[in-house]
Amino acid sequence: MVAPSAESAIARVSSGRRARRMLEILELVSERGSISLAELSETLDISAPTARRDLSDLADQQLLLRTHGGAAALERGQELPVALRDTRFQEAKRAIAKAMVARLPAERHVVALSGGTTTASVARALANHREITVVTNSLTIANLLSGFAGVRVVMTGGFLRPQSLELVGAIAENTFNAVNVGTAILGADGISVGSGVTTHDETEARTNRAMVAKAQRTVVVADGSKIGNVALAPIADLHQVALIITDRSADPDELDRLRAAGVEVVVADA
Known part of the structure; x- marks a missing residue:
């Protein structure tokens, strides 16, 4: 697995609120192994377009794998990048x-x-x-x-x-x-x-x-x-x-x- 660059993570997660949401997404995917777009929207109370954008952005940073209708973890229990952990x-x-x-x-x-x-x-x-x-x-x-x-x-x-x-x-x-x-x-x-x-x-x-x-x-x-x-x-x-x-x-x-x-x-x- 290629490690995501910290600079990329910081640049893409400039909003504290969005950073916290993306952190929740990564934790959900890591815990469950995979998640559907519908499950994600319902769990986090966000719209499908917002969920789709967040998943695509996280996939671009190689933090998860985008699948048809959702996302999957690259590996169970993976370490979160420091740029996201700093919001918790x-x-x-x-x-x-x-x-x-x-x-x-x-x-x-x-x-x-x-x-x-x-x-x-x-x-x-x-x-x-x-x-x-x-x-x-x-x-x-x-x-x-x-x-x-x-x-x-x-x-x-x-x-x-x-x-x-x-x-x-x-x-x-x-x-x-x-x-x-x-x-x-x-x-x-x-x-x-x-x-x-x-x-x-x-x-x-x-x-x-x-x-x-x-x-x-x-x-x-x-x-x-x-x-x-x-x-x-x-x-x-x-x-x-x-x-x-x-x-x-x-x-x-x-x-x-x-x-x-x-x-x-x-x-x-x-």
């Missing part, structure tokens, strides 16, 4: 980011940030921090931090994943192996007692494991939709995680299981 749960992510930054030392400190929309919110919340160094493999996060006077940015090398705009592979891993990190802040696609912290891509997971290995403590920041989920590739076992920061949409029973496993859990108020 924005208030929750801002609250999580605020809670995370409040728990960082005020003095000189080294933070590692993985890619992701929640970690990007943490990066934005560092605007007023002083004397902090951020090591990251995310182009998005490096760009966000470049204008903050009190933040020094260390960028890894590596191969670019267009879906997440992260640099991965041996070069990125070697960068993390060469530095000492006070706090590693991870985004995740899934967090559960049975599988730990997981993500969709194995290469990305391997790079993040190198980040965790050099950190004095690891914090996972994730909105409630990720709690209890399990994705393909493991990043960290729960015993490697000191703290999880999430929001009130998380399943309370799953949070209790995480606490019983010995992990501190903070629920941020949006």
Whole structure:
């Protein structure tokens, strides 16, 4: 499968409302495997011409397969591009980011940030921090931090994943192996007692494991939709995680299981 370009996704999904609708379409198609035009129109309460345009646009970006009378998934559970993921749960992510930054030392400190929309919110919340160094493999996060006077940015090398705009592979891993990190802040696609912290891509997971290995403590920041989920590739076992920061949409029973496993859990108020 050819990965969709992030630039294409951003250019085509300029309206926040339309981006959210297209995200819902991708999630429906991924869950069901296929969907008809009539089902899509009824489920999302949109006209057939609107549904048809959205499906054609998503097919042009190679995010789904257009079929006669509907659409099919390229593969079940496929990863959504970062340009679309950034429209989800924005208030929750801002609250999580605020809670995370409040728990960082005020003095000189080294933070590692993985890619992701929640970690990007943490990066934005560092605007007023002083004397902090951020090591990251995310182009998005490096760009966000470049204008903050009190933040020094260390960028890894590596191969670019267009879906997440992260640099991965041996070069990125070697960068993390060469530095000492006070706090590693991870985004995740899934967090559960049975599988730990997981993500969709194995290469990305391997790079993040190198980040965790050099950190004095690891914090996972994730909105409630990720709690209890399990994705393909493991990043960290729960015993490697000191703290999880999430929001009130998380399943309370799953949070209790995480606490019983010995992990501190903070629920941020949006």
